[in-house]
Amino acid sequence: MGEVIVVTSGKGGVGKTTTTANIGTGLSLQGKSVVLVDADIGLRNLDVVMGLENRIVYDLVDVVEGTCRLRQALIKDKRFNNLYLLPAAQTKDKNAVNPSQMQKLCLDLAEEFEYVIVDCPAGIEQGFRNAIAGANKSVVVTTPEVSAVRDADRIIGLLEANGLKNPQLIINRLRIDMVKRGDMMNIDDMIDILAIDLIGVVPDDELIVVSTNRGEPAIANEASLAGQAYRNVVRRLMGEDVPFMNLESDSGFMSRLAKMFGFKKKK
């Protein structure tokens, strides 16, 4: 039985889809069998971020409605071993699916894959309830900004209220330069406020935009700092103890780059 991990945030545009694409690709690069589920029905995006948009025939709603079999809707990513995408429907809305249908879908997928990664839509309504319904683990993505952190706190409360204990935090789009001059909350500040376990810190990185343009997840790019950060997240998800290094105590551009390979220790 595989793990079902839902990637949430509350606030929109903070990096859920980017995170789903990268950790999913990363897990498959580690030899795991992975399926990515786009639960953002009506606003599908995971397909374009993954570069698989031209291969869609059936979608999640077709599977739930019985228009096709589950296998028929899964798109195999030929660049990687054992990586599949179940795309969202684009012309339906969130109410086309209910939580118990999603639960069954996730169970079926977890029978066949070691990891089922669900990309949750923004918000706390039906789409969120659907996305978390079949999950047994959750990741909360936030950026170091007041509104995103506030929404993350709300989501953490809702996840816990729905039986998803111990959500894990990914801080995305951290800018070391702003942290250094005291104009961006640092990692300790955010853990202090949200009081959950940290599983990764991803720097703000132009290469994320470039790789999204190309439909190639940054994690596959050795030169990308964000990609390295995601590689660490993947190893931690698999249970490895990857240290967070201190990136604020050192100086020099090159050493700072090197430090970004691990990031800062929590607690």
Next chain:
Amino acid sequence: MDLFKMFSKNDNSKDIAKERLKLVLIHDRANVSPQFLEMIKGEIIKVISDYMEIDESALEIKLTRTKRDADNSTVPALVANIPIKKMKETGKI
């Protein structure tokens, strides 16, 4: 908040962000609305006015958090700042 402070470059904006977040999250987590606080404020004024004359316009009431003496853990606290103008006769028994 005064204007001078608003535009001063000396304090880190991240500290301001953190402080504001902490306060807003106490409200969010406790599920307390500003209207609810206004209600409490009204009740407090009613009770206290029997004993002393207070400056209602300057009365401040907020939900914040504080360290508990017993175990040093952080707990929510209702803090009221009530400026007294003078005691009423009924209060001085």
